[in-house]
Amino acid sequence: MASNAPSSTSDAGLVAWLLSLQRHWPGIALCAALAAAATFVAGLHRGPVMLYALLFGTAFHYQSEEPRSAPGIAWSAGTLLRLGVGLLGARITVEQLAGLGTATAALIAGGVATTLLVGLLGARLLALPRSLGVLAGGASAICGASAALALAAVLPRHQRSEREVLTVVVLATLLSTIAMLLYPLLARALALPPQAAGLFVGGSIHDVAQVVVAGYALGQPTGDTAMLVKLMRVALLTLVVAAVALAVARGGRIEAPGKRPPPLLWFLGLFASLVTLRSLGLLPTAAVTLLDNAARGCLLIGVCALGAKTSLPALARCGWRPVVLMVGCALWIAGWMLAAALGRG
Template identity: 30%
Template sequence: MSTTLSPQQSATSAPPSRGVARALPGLALGAAMSAAALGLNHWVPSLSPLLVAIVVGATLANTGRVGARLEPGLAVASRRLLRIGVALLGLQLALGDVLALGWGVIAVVVAVVVLGITGGVVVGRLLGLSRSQTLLIAGGFSICGAAAAAAVDGVIESEDDELVTSVALVVLFGTAMIPLLPLVAGWVGLAPVQAGMWAGASIHEVAQVVAASGVIGTGALAVGVVVKLGRVLMLAPVLALVSLGERRRASRSGAGTAVDGSAADGTVDGSAGKGRGGRPPLVPLFVVGFVALMALRTTGIVPSGVLSLAKWGETALLTIAMFALGTGVRVASLRRVGSRPFVLAAATTVWVSVVALGGILLAT
């Protein structure tokens, strides 16, 4: 790994006052783009603000409209704001809603995530991809798309190009599934509820599940979203296991602690965070937040108004983060990485879909 600081590391290592001032232009642009994407989603609900933000960010980056002055703020958005948004996802999940699916469907959700990641890792090794690129694609495609890929990036050592490649592939393959899955579901002869379950168990992004389930029919929408949120629920244990594996790898390689011993990346045990040269945290702080907020939602004591506000805040933060990640999607970079990540993405998409379809047919 090079010792040169990336924009993300430079933004987090600067003095607080200077860092805030440097971050403002990029954060302001991200907030403006988020507001525009949310406004468009209000008028055209089928358009996901997260996907719109990624596309807009990539378009601006590839037309030369993202200068160095914006990079510190975009780095903050793609790291810190994204992790806050992922933590707030916990408020979408009431454990009772997931349990109401029944143990058969819950088993399908667990199988999709476990077998999806395992299969992705196997194919990634056969293709000769780096461990980090493989984990980003396998985790993102098996759990909840771009947010999951970015969350995995928070607990492993990876290159910036690897994350933006994974995000771009989530957009490409997940969007392609929106019209394809309903067509295949009709050809297979699935009932609308079964097709909705399949969409929730196999499509990458929550918004993409909503779009595909909407094409299938109203009966598919609610069950599809709940199944998808069941996959989101798997984010916390998967991240904990990946982080544990990274700590063991770091221990075997003799990695030390960070130079300053700080925990600025948000850790439970004070270990240095990603990109600081030390062991990754046992449980990242944003994962603790995700679990705590899910538990709070499950109690039923959170007022509906607070849940609505939190939902809006989570979407806004993730939209800003997706715009920031989109600015890192460069056509030249995608050409440079070659075809292997695309092959892994295609193979993982097909594998997850097959596991999900087989499980749904058995469970129902």
């Protein structure tokens, strides 16, 4: 009997895994198909793929209420999204960040910190939940949709959670697209030198891909600087999310009704581990490329799932105040980085 126990345990585990897969795969497959469609359309029209993913997801909102697809959609909007955020760490090395210098690092850290404060203050002035202020400030300060999704994972859950996250993701994507088009023109109009222009573009545009487009549109030196500055902002994601999680766990000033999540987050550990491994040269180029593509895929599928869980009418009911909050945060970080760039120009 004893010799059969390990086999029985293994069989039970396999059965449980197969049952879980059977329960989740329809929703995951739906979100993956939507992500593929969004990628195709974005490539065809050269538009923001995250925005297409959100819109495609909302078109299938009814599937989030279907018993067959709901579990997979919920898993994609939660666990898979967090995995994507964790895998972003493969993009970053400590050496890259050190190359910016302490003065630039301090400017970027100051921009991130003050934008978070602007989000909290703006939410208070506009009579919006503090959780929305954290999401808006974090998305504007760090890396748009990815930051909002990471922060949402540590904020207490409540009835408005998904609507708030989707609102911030949509607005961050739209504002980042506008910035991608306008900020290079502004840098040219002000005759900013390459390093100063890279500091401005990389320090103020939300999405990584759009920083690439805007930075290299101004030339190779500007693009290289913009990417390093953007990586510094992304690297601060772990610290910011950990700080918010600690504030929530201690009953700090981030208040929202609902269950408090655990302060220790596996995806932050994954993020930090990948940064460490790449910094030590233990990740070959092929592995970095694979992990980066995996991160994009997880985030894209997760955003489709997030869209599927929220209807457009519900999003429209959020009103004008979240728009004002997001625009204010975006203008603050842009003004901060532009002032720094002009000081160096």
